[in-house]
Amino acid sequence: MTDWLRLSAEEWDAVRLSLQVASVAMLASLPLGIAVAWLLARREFWGKSLLNGIVHLPLVLPPVVTGYLLLLSFGTRGPIGSVLAEFGIVFSFRWTGAALASAVMGFPLMVRAIRLSIEAVDMKLEAAASTLGANRAFVFLTVTLPLIVPGIIAGMILCFAKAMGEFGATITFVSNIPGETQTLPSAIYSFTQVPGGDPEALRLTAISVAISLAALMASEVLARRAGQKIAA
Numbered sequence: 001m002t003d004w005l006r007l008s009a010e011e012w013d014a015v016r017l018s019l020q021v022a023s024v025a026m027l028a029s030l031p032l033g034i035a036v037a038w039l040l041a042r043r044e045f046w047g048k049s050l051l052n053g054i055v056h057l058p059l060v061l062p063p064v065v066t067g068y069l070l071l072l073s074f075g076t077r078g079p080i081g082s083v084l085a086e087f088g089i090v091f092s093f094r095w096t097g098a099a100l101a102s103a104v105m106g107f108p109l110m111v112r113a114i115r116l117s118i119e120a121v122d123m124k125l126e127a128a129a130s131t132l133g134a135n136r137a138f139v140f141l142t143v144t145l146p147l148i149v150p151g152i153i154a155g156m157i158l159c160f161a162k163a164m165g166e167f168g169a170t171i172t173f174v175s176n177i178p179g180e181t182q183t184l185p186s187a188i189y190s191f192t193q194v195p196g197g198d199p200e201a202l203r204l205t206a207i208s209v210a211i212s213l214a215a216l217m218a219s220e221v222l223a224r225r226a227g228q229k230i231a232a
Helices: 009-042 048-060 063-074 081-085 095-119 123-131 136-147 149-165 168-174 184-192 198-231
Strands: none
Touching: 009 048, 009 095, 009 149, 009 184, 009 198, 048 095, 063 081, 063 095, 063 168, 095 149, 095 168, 123 136, 136 149, 149 184, 149 198, 168 184, 184 198
8 A cells, every 4th residue: 555655756856847837826926917917807908809709718718729729839940939039048858838827728718717806896996096096006005905806816726726627738739758747647648548558547636636726725715814804
């Protein structure tokens, strides 16, 4: 039983890399996610429907298509990737590319959660602050932002959980390289393809479920505490 629970170096690498990729994807998406959510919730402009569609496109596109588009754009021969490569920034077949793919796939979930939270804020509170002479940035930082903390937490956890489970876009964009781009889903897939790999696949599946469940429970607790502080 003890031997069954013992993880190999390859399995530990997959767990470590998944946590690293999911954390970077979540934190890198947060500033842009808040900005886009506020823009969609509070502003009317030409092309708003188009922006909303682009933001949510990864939810309806096959993940493999998203990964292929990232490869075409951010690959070393792509229009964006070739420019970045001149500065030593390479995403394709690197763990940073896995983080980028995971961020793209989790971004719509983050934006939607934050947008709904912003739309739930009473605009009269923001208007009252504006009448006292506060500019838009100050109103957002002192009034809106504290009130949407539960939504931000929910969006961050949803993005993290999506990044932890992302497979199609990641494997298409950065392949499945052990120790470099092999995340938990990729490792589970690899173990299911080799004879005798079921124990490893089961261990990693259990770890993946445990991490995702812990993240969701933490989100619930943090959001509840933030809501209680706001109410107080």
